Amino acid sequence: MASSHFLCTHHSYNSKTHFNSFTHAVSPQFSSFKPHGSLGFRKNIQSSRIHFIRASASDATAGKKQVEVIYDRDDTFNTLADEVDRDVGMSRLTLFSPCKINVFLRITGKRPDGFHDLASLFHVISLGDKIKFSLSPSKSKDRLSTNVPGVPLDERNLIIKALNLFRKKTGIDNYFWIHLDKKVPTGAGLGGGSSNAATALWAANQFSGCVADEKDLQEWSGEIGSDIPFFFSHGAAYCTGRGEVVEDISPPVPLDLPMVLIKPQEACPTGEVYKRLRLDQTSQIDPLLLLEKISKSGISQDVCVNDLETPAFEVVPSLKRLKQRIAAAGRGQYDAVFMSGSGSTIVGVGSPDPPQFVYDDEDYQNVFISEAKFVTRSPNQWYSEPLSTDESLSEKVEESIK
Secondary structure, eight states, rough: OOOSSTTTOOOOOOOOOOOOOEEEEEEEEOOOOOOOOHHHHHHHHHHHHHEEEEEEEEEETTHHHHHHEEEEEEHHHHHHHHHHHHHOOEEEEEEEEEEEEEEEEEEEEOOOTTTTTEEEEEEEEEEEEEEEEEEEOOOSOOOOEEESOOOOOOSSSSSHHHHHHHHHOOOOOOEEEEEEOOOOOSSSOOHHHHHHHHHHHHHHHHTSSSSSSSHHHHHHHTTTTTTTTGGSSSSEEEEETTEEEEEOOOSSOTTHHHHHHHHOOOOOOOOHHTOOOOOOOOOOSOHHHHHHHHHHHHOOOGGGOBHHHHHHHHHSSSHHHHHHHHHHTTTTTOSEEOOTOOOOSSEEOOOSSOOTTTOOOGGTTTTTEEEEOOOOTTTTTOOOOOOHHHHHHHHHHHHHHO
16 A cells, blocks of 8 residues: 555655744744645645545345445555556655754864764754755756755755765766755754755665665765764764764663753854864763763763863853853753754753743843754664654544544
8 A cells, every 4th residue: 555655665755744943033934845746645645634434324124234335535545646656756755854963972082184083972853854855857957945044055055965976976867956944053063964965865865766775875975974974874873983983873862852952043163163172171081981871871961971062162152151051940850951063052851841041031032942852763764753742642532533
């Protein structure tokens, strides 16, 4: 039977999605894109609350048994969608592009090539962008659009770099129209751009009949960004080298552990942060010991070490004050408060709610705030956007009615 997950056994489209983040400032909203073909067709039928029509009749006086006819609309439409798939193939695809946090981040040395060696627990979280891909008739150029200003739309964007890389590696000359529905803030230490690149590689492979396997995509992606290979893990990984050496691990923390992300308007340029890094002032704790502690005892303040906090606080001095205020206001509310990556997002793990001062203080009226949870993916499937609490409750009600 047809389903909303499509092609190469990779689950590539989740028909029920919801995003739960907000900012005090007004954010642009884009909802004009609607998938064409069987993907959009299935989305419409699966969102229906009516699953079948039942008709019955009986003649008690004649002693005849009841006759019941059931018309299962989903089954009928999914059969038609299968036929569309066979005849048309895929022309559009919508994917979730989640970001990540660094539960801990140790900088262990400087390399001859100018990069730094790191050791970090990366984990995908439920905050993410949506990217819509359409095959383009062009054989020379991709076209990228987005819902936010300031995002480069040319070869500087990692999505375009990823598509160029895929064509270079495979010789397949598919070009795309892409719309990026941006939810993850930039300059946040959340790897939003890296996730977009990984998602673009996955999409290009889907359109090409899965000519590459996940390991190929992961290896290739390291050529255009150090954090991109991580997203080809299953969601939790111990990363070393520049970040491109990815060791998949089982999730060391409960996936339903809530958190809140708070990012001020100021961004932390990664290059500036590393320029101010002094290795003699970093933590000396063994990162494998941190990983062991988290796996055994969960997240706590003492294991959420980030060697980039000190230089980031020099780049954006107000960020240190924000972390201190969140930690002080959230005593008993958060298991740990720390900066992700090179900043400027501060993460409070243990509660989805920000402290009250973020709402009350005028200095923070334009900060970005989002709740999130940890997420993973299954082999040969891309990440799916988790259901909201309301949607989960609605599904449970539907199941109880069936």
